[in-house]
Structures are given as structure tokens and as C-alpha cells.
Amino acid sequence: MRLPASMQVFERGWLSANNILFAGHDGTVLVDTGYVTHAPQTLALVRHALGGRRLDRIVNTHLHSDHCGGNAALRHAFGSRIAIPACEADRVRNWDEDALSYRATGQQCARFGFDDTVAPGDVLAMGDLSWQALAAPGHDPHALLFWCEEEGILIAGDALWQNGFGVIFPELAGEPGFDEVRATLDLIASLRPRLVIPGHGAPFTDVDGSLQRAYGRLDYLSADPVRNAENAVKVLLKFLLIERRAIPLAELEKLFDTVPLLVLARERFLPLPSAGLAQWVVRALEKAGAATVQGDLLMNEESSA
């Protein structure tokens, strides 16, 4: 894997998305900033890597909590300018937590302001390279890709991972998502990237293999929207579990009555009472090796890499 000297990838985990740091003659930029509870670590990583330079700009692929949770802390530390996808401008200006997904998912994000917006087709200078922003709807309707043609490098956010892609959230609310994911995968295939830097996991070069797995996964999920809803429920619960380390079993049922996306998934796709759904998700996470029951707690289980 060959990266231009002006860019670095911080491979984080699931709670925090990866960060890509650019340091060029055109300034310093960080693409995506991790989850809010990891903000001190994100700040330490950026400080360490910049060695005294300040962080001039922050750019977000999309505004899910694991991608922009460090925006506020980094801006506070460095006075960085923040650029967000143009379609999100009003929601961020008014800090509409419902529309921004933080309330819907039960996740947290520190409020931040922005200076600039990025729309599909815009070209950004990062690390002395040109990056074109491209629309990548599906996982998030307003998500962007950043494509550097001269290096053949694609910053994919959650539109494509080595094995899969982010939850197709719009379908939970009855909005289209499956066709958008397919169009985004088609777009990525047409670019023929040499290297993809995903939002989670290691950068990878076997892009054809990843696209084949992603198309297969999409076929599986779109064949029955209940599968997409089940996947979303498992991923949302796993995220809360990573954040909190442990959740009392007695509280799980309440989550299915209060976290809006879980309520939506239950009401639209999973015809079980909250208690039944809580039992189902415990079994599903245990079976996947993602959690264990210890006494009256559901405990996060770190998957072995």
C-alpha cells in the first residue's frame, strides 16, 4: 500500500471512524474526526502527527456521530475551519439533533459550527493533491466520497468497506436506500481506484473483491428489508455497547421503546414486542461473538482481529 507522503491514515475502531490527515504546502486537513468520547485521543494523534503545525481545516465525509464527534474539540484546540456536506448546512446551523441522527440513534455528538460546505463536484486541495467530492447516497443520503484521480485513491467513508458498507439507514424510515447503495457502488467501480481508504478498517487494494462482496451483501439485504432492519438493530446495539461497555439486560427493552430508530425498525419491520426483540438481539449478538451475558449485564465483547 503506497500513500503519498503528504497523507496519513489513523486506523481507529468502530466507535471512531478512521481519520485521514493531510499536511501539504496547501495547509493541513483532517478528514473525519471520530466519536466524541474519543476526542482527547483524536486530538493527541493529530498533535503528535503534526508536530507543532496547527490543523487548518476539517472536512467530513458525512455527519454521523463516529465521523464528526471530534470536530468541536479540534476546532477548540486549533481554530480549524470546518467543511461539511452542503445538504447538511441548515441542520448543523440549527443543530437539529433529530435530523442529524444523534437522537434517532441514541448516540452523542458535541455541537460544532461550520465555515464551508462541500457539494458533489467540488474539488478540494488536500495534501497538495486534488480531491473531487462525489455524492455517495445509500448509508447516508448526504454522504460524500473524496476521489484523487492522479493517485487513484478513494476516501470512501462508509460507502464501501473491505467487507461490506454502513447500515442502509434510510430504508428504516421507508425512504429509498438500496438503489442508492447500488448506484454508489457502480460509481466506485467506474472510478477503478487503486486504493480505498474506508471509514472503518484497514485501507485496501483488492477493490474488485470488496465490490463483489458489497454487491452480494446488497442483494441479500434488499431481497428482504427485514434483513436490513435486523442488521440495523444489531449494529445500533453493538455501537451503544461499545460506547457503554455494558448495558443492564433490564434496560434493553426500554431502548426498543425509546431510541427512535430502534422503535422505527420494530414498528415497521420486526413484529415483536420490545421484550421479545431485546431477547432476540442478545442472542444475535452472542451468536456473532459481539457480546456476552454476565449476570444481569450484556457486556461488550471485543472481536478478535
Add this chain to the structure above:
Amino acid sequence: MVPDTGLCEGCMRTIDEIVAWGRADDDYKRSVWAEIRRREAQIFD
């Protein structure tokens, strides 16, 4: 981060190791993985 050790609580890597990781070869990553296992054993024993 754990203040005493400077390790990430999730992945048990130091700030140095996380910064180096993106450019590291497999030998480096394997050596860090071995170190991670040692740290886990130390913490959980």
C-alpha cells in the same frame, strides 16, 4: 486513553503506534499485535 499508560482503551495501542500504523508493514503490525497481547495479559492477569 488511559492516563497512566497512554494506551487506547479499545485497541491497546499507544499514540505512537496508532500514528505509525497507517504506513507500517506487516512485520511492524505483527510485533505490535504481540505487544498488545502482552499488555492484555498484564492487565487481565
